[in-house]
Amino acid sequence: MRIARWLHDGCVQEGLVHDGRVLPFPGATSVQSVLESGLDAALELGGRLIDASSGSEPALEAVRLLAPLRPTTIRDFVAFEEHVEGVAVSVDGKGGVPEEWYRYPTFYFTNPHSVLGPADTVTPPETQALDFELEVAAVIGRPPRHGGNLTAAEGAAAIFGYTIMNDWSARDVQAREMKVRLGPAKGKDFGTTLGPWIVTADEVADLVDEEGFLALAVEALINGERVGHDLLSNMGWPFGELVAYASRNTRVAPGDVLGSGTAGNGGCLGELWGRNGSRTPSPLTTGDVVTLVVERLGELTGTVGAPVVVPEIPSARPRARQRAR
Template sequence: MRIARWTHRHAVGEGFVVDDRVVPFGDGATVADMLAAGLDAAHDAHERILRDDAAMSAGIPLTDVVLLPPVVPASIRDFVAFEEHVEGVSAGVEGKSHVAPEWYEAPTFYFTNPHTVLASGEELRSPVTERLDFELELAAVIGAAPDGAEANLTPEEAASVIFGYTIMNDWSARDLQAREMKVRLGPAKGKDFGTVLGPWIVTADEFDRYVDDDGFLAIRAEVRVNGELIGEDLVSNMGWPFPELVAYASRNSRVVPGDVLGSGTVGNGGCLGELWGRNQGLVPPPLQPGDEVAMTIEGIGEIVNRVGAPVPAPAIPPARTRPRARTR
């Protein structure tokens, strides 16, 4: 079951993707409504739509619509769950490949910006950067738990709140990221200018056949720049399966319908930064305006985006030296 958002004749539509058409949910229902109702309710709605001749006749060919991000995220957590990615990036940052012992203790994540989400097909307008990069990821989209649980979930409970999966490209300005993380905080402005989600959400049950004996999703992920294969990996190489990522995110906190959790960048060339570390230089080169980045994940499909011209931002002055006076 595939779920999407789109525009057609200047109107926003939300519904199911059935073969090569999009079919509205009907009654004004949205993707957010489906996530809040949960996966079982979505399946019931899908079956009703398939039996409704009038609803099916209202379907629109995919070629006639412009896809939007398939979810308006409540939040976006992005993990760093692939050991091989950490090895490569650390080689570029520290001069040698190194995975901190703390990485193995728990799945680390950061929050990124839900307000700069892009769709497949949208042009990226990045900040001014000399090291623009992509990051190929699989993302889980959270729906309602059968019992309404949201906090301190076990991995088994967490599996039940994963509504589906989509492809995620976490665009990165590596020079901005490196500067700000020297302050022991971030990433922030090196990341928050654009994240692609798409092309649609594929419901979690569609991936049951890909789960390996250890509970990981053994699906293939690839990224190409201007048609050239740059990276390829199996998602099953991540250090924790998705239910454990969701459970960790819910620890002393909450996960709610509409939350998005990225796997972090896959290994073996899932981003340029990993390759720069392994090659000890900017090989392949950073992305430039006009470059096309295409990401494919088995069982979902493909997202394609082109890099546009960077957008200069107003200058901010450096910190001022202050007297540290304690009284006025």
């Protein structure tokens, strides 16, 4: 089942995509309320909507798809060893994978206020190193035990479905701020594209192996030319373990989005820059179109807009370090 949000005749609607048409949820039902109800209840609702469909609902081509949910939080992991190997050189000038990467699945929180939908234009900051990131994101539904301190099996059970994620990145901004041992922040939070819809977990269950790894084929294209491809099962941890780690000493909740991190083998330009020793291929520029394709999940396209010029903030001023007035 595919769950989506869209704009039609000036109104935002939420519901299913089925057989090339969009089927709105009834009444006040929303994507968020469906996530809160859990996967089984959602599949039952979807079955009723499909059975009641008249075939006269708007065609998918007649609506503008939006991001498929309004995330409550976005955690973005870095779960692909190959990506870490390559991108480390282009970001901080150092190669190799830190020993600490292997112990736990590291993530950072990114900005839910900058979420974009399919075919939206991203407006980056002033940067000389604009990049995309090819990811798959798990969307949390109704988690067991209120979502706190989950086991890996419970983490997997909390996953309602999956969507494609493009974590747009300004690598030069990212490199600068991470020298302060924080971030990434401003190198990332200007845009995260999600879509085109949420595919429920049952649709890909046959591709999950006995350890929980999901073997979806993924690829990235810039202006129609493929620059990377990988299998999602090359993650260092399966999604259930990512969810479990995210829930430690806190909780995951319906509407949380957990990105896989960037796929290897050209899942972003930064990895290729590190391996090539130069910014080859060239950084993204205004007008470039990035298309991410994931088996069974669909295709997600985003266009690069003109950079945004923002008010300047002065550098830190030396202070006397007085301890009293």
